[in-house]
Amino acid sequence: MTTMTTPTELSDTELLRQAKGGAAAAFAALYRRHQGPLYRYAMLRSGSPATAADIVQEAFMGLLTGRLQFDPLRGQLQHFLFGVARMLALRQEPHAAHRAAPVHGDASDEDLEPELASEAPEPLARLLDNEAAEEVRRALAMLAPHYRDVVILYELHDLSYLEIAGICQVDIGTVRSRLSRGRAALAKRLAQHRPATAA
């Protein structure tokens, strides 16, 4: 007896293999499986739905054309895509060259203030319908990008320090310190808004 396997039940690696062989259904299944988390990360990271859509499209286009080579032995496809999205987001920021350089040990990183004016085009433009959620998003958008990365990946995507370290190309100690400082800055900003909203 043979059993039918739908694309949604297959592993990322198998779907990728089939997609490279020309199976459109496999590529579509792969896209639908990962587009949501990737888009949400890119949207919070960039503060712009249009930029997030561009990032998602470019990341998958890279897989399609073979310009991006995913190695299953080096981790999960979703983490690989997060890393690609992060690099694409960095490229779209002003002073990208300065920020794109990987920081290991990150002593200089600790000198940076976590809470900086966002470089997103319209950080305060409303993106979410829910007022409370929008307030958190705006607070998140005010964090410096390298703090924003770790906070988004940890708080909203439930990734471990090790996984975040792989995506952001930094060591675990740097992830820990960025997360601690980023969360502190976020909490401070939200706490400041709390009395105002309660009033």
Place this chain on the structure above:
Amino acid sequence: MNDDMTNDSILAAPMATLRAEMEKQAAPTGVEDALMLAFAQAHPARRWYHTLGAGRWRIAGGLTAAALALLVLAIAPQPAVQMAPGQQSLAALEAGGEFIALDSLDRIEREPAPRMVETELPRTALAPLGVEITPENAGESVKAEMLVAANGDPLAVRLTSLN
């Protein structure tokens, strides 16, 4: 540590709210449309013969070559049969007025009541005996004497008016 716990208490509810709201967000459908269009252009539809592997192509090629070789052998002009010195065709034997056996000699000798009948045979029916056929004489008949058995089976024939 206390700072972290304080931050946890401050961030827990807002982050849960943000997470719930973000779950509703997805990439615009136009992104998928564009990607699938690009995919279709990168992977044009394959014909059935593109799906055959190299091994199957080798087998198919071998079979085709063998079939062609057989076909060539079948349709190639066959060399004329050369008569050995002293050997005569049946038609030549006829010229000498000899009978041409149509059955075994043993069967002819054992026939108790053979009889001779005169008949005419179409020239085309005599072609296996070496009688020449041309477009001009193909429709003609040849007179013959035929030795037949009591039951009517032909035993031997002698052509009497080949020309």
